[in-house]
Amino acid sequence: MHVLESYALQNDLKIDKPFVYEKFFPLAIDKYITIDTSNLGTSALAYDHWQLVVDLIQPKLKEQKIQIIQLGNKNDTPLQNCYMAIGQCNFNQKAYIINKSLVHVSPNNESMHIASSFNKKCVALFSNNSFPSQFNPYWSEKERVEILSPDTTKKPSFNPNETPKSINEIKPERIAGKILNLAGIVAFVPEFETLRIGNAFNKKRVESTLTQLLDPEKLGVSSLIVRMDLNFNEEALKVQLKASPCSVITNRPFSTEILKQFSKRIVELVYYVEDDDIAGVDFINKVAEKSINCLLRSRATGDELNDYKLAYFDYGQVHQIPPKGQQDFKELKDKKKLYYKSNHFIIHNNSFYTSSAALLADEFFNIGVEDPSERQNKGFPSMEHEPQPVIDDPLFWEEEEHFHFFVRK
Structure with missing residues (x-):
C-alpha cells in the first residue's frame, strides 16, 4: 500500500x-x-x-x-x-x-x-x-x-x-x-558496462610530485596532496608550502627545519613505514611535537609489521596496507579486457597521471633515456582522459577506490 x-x-x-x-x-x-x-x-x-x-x-x-x-x-x-x-x-x-x-x-x-x-x-x-x-x-x-x-x-x-x-x-x-x-x-x-565504482570516485583527488608549483583553487580542490614518496625534493616542498597548505605523503624523514617553519601549513602527514630505524622514529616524534596530524601506514606483513608497530607505538597505530589484486573484487574476478577511468590525478612534469602505477611505469621505461623525443609519456594534458587499460599491479589496486571499472561492449 x-x-x-x-x-x-x-x-x-x-x-x-x-x-x-x-x-x-x-x-x-x-x-x-x-x-x-x-x-x-x-x-x-x-x-x-x-x-x-x-x-x-x-x-x-x-x-x-x-x-x-x-x-x-x-x-x-x-x-x-x-x-x-x-x-x-x-x-x-x-x-x-x-x-x-x-x-x-x-x-x-x-x-x-x-x-x-x-x-x-x-x-x-x-x-x-x-x-x-x-x-x-x-x-x-x-x-x-x-x-x-x-x-x-x-x-x-x-x-x-x-x-x-x-x-x-x-x-x-x-x-x-x-x-x-x-x-x-x-x-x-x-559503449561500456559498469562493473565496479570505487567508494571515493565521486571525490576528486589531486596529488603533486613537486615538479612544478600548483594552485589548488585552479585545480578545483581545497588542498593539495604532495607525494614526497614519488619525488623526494625538500626545496620544492618548501616552495609549495609557502604557496598553499598541503598534505604530505612521504616514506623518508625530511628536514626538521621544514617542520618548524611550516607546521601550520601541513594539513596532514602520511608516513609510509619501511623500516624501524631510529631516524624515522625520531622524525615522527618531531612531527608529534609540532601537533601535526599524522597517519602511519605500512605495506609490511607478519613479524616485520609487528616490529614497526612496536617501534612507533608511542605515536599511534601503524595501519597495514593490505595487498590487493583483481581477484579480490567479486565484480572484477576473472574479467578480461578491463578498463578504468580515474578521479585520482598525480601531476608530474605538467602531465596528469591517472594512478601511481601509471606514473611509475613511465618513470621505469624512461630510465637511461636521454633523448626527450624517445621518452614515454602516458600522462594527459588535463584531467579529461580516455578510458585506460587496468594495470594489474599491487600499487594500482591500492588506489582502486578512486576508479570506475568497466568492460567495453
Whole structure:
C-alpha cells in the first residue's frame, strides 16, 4: 500500500490531485530536462554518480538541442555541463521549472512528487531502505515513469544512513538509458558496462610530485596532496608550502627545519613505514611535537609489521596496507579486457597521471633515456582522459577506490 493511501485510510480522507503553486524563475533556456540531486538530508538517497550519468546523456541531448538543469540544495556538488539552479529555487520555483521540463530525474525526494502532480515524465531512484511501491510517484501515468532501484533480494534496511549506500548500485548507464528513452532518444547503446565504482570516485583527488608549483583553487580542490614518496625534493616542498597548505605523503624523514617553519601549513602527514630505524622514529616524534596530524601506514606483513608497530607505538597505530589484486573484487574476478577511468590525478612534469602505477611505469621505461623525443609519456594534458587499460599491479589496486571499472561492449 502506498503511504498516501495509508494516511487516507487512517484519517478517512479522499485522495485528490494536489494543486502546486508555481512561482516564476528566470531561465535562459526553454528546452531541457531536470536533475534534482538533493536527498532530504538522508544520505541513503544521495546518489554519488550523477556526473557519470550526465557525461553519458549530455552529448545525445545536445544533438537534439536539449539542455540539463541541475536542481538541488546549495551544498550539492555542481555537475559539469549543466545549467546551475542549485540552492537558488524555493519549492514553488522548483515546481515552475519542473513543469516546463521534458523529463525529470531525482531520487525519492519532494521534486519527484512535484513532477508526478504535473504528470511529467520521470526517472525516480530508490535505495534499498524502503519499498518503492510505498513512495512511488502517485499521480503519474505508469508509462511516463521509470522506477530504478538496486538489483537485490535483500529486504529493505529502513536505514536513512546506509553504509555502503545501496542506491550507488544503480549503474549510470542504466539511468542514462531510461532518461534518453523518455526524452524520445531511443538509439542509445552505452559503449561500456559498469562493473565496479570505487567508494571515493565521486571525490576528486589531486596529488603533486613537486615538479612544478600548483594552485589548488585552479585545480578545483581545497588542498593539495604532495607525494614526497614519488619525488623526494625538500626545496620544492618548501616552495609549495609557502604557496598553499598541503598534505604530505612521504616514506623518508625530511628536514626538521621544514617542520618548524611550516607546521601550520601541513594539513596532514602520511608516513609510509619501511623500516624501524631510529631516524624515522625520531622524525615522527618531531612531527608529534609540532601537533601535526599524522597517519602511519605500512605495506609490511607478519613479524616485520609487528616490529614497526612496536617501534612507533608511542605515536599511534601503524595501519597495514593490505595487498590487493583483481581477484579480490567479486565484480572484477576473472574479467578480461578491463578498463578504468580515474578521479585520482598525480601531476608530474605538467602531465596528469591517472594512478601511481601509471606514473611509475613511465618513470621505469624512461630510465637511461636521454633523448626527450624517445621518452614515454602516458600522462594527459588535463584531467579529461580516455578510458585506460587496468594495470594489474599491487600499487594500482591500492588506489582502486578512486576508479570506475568497466568492460567495453
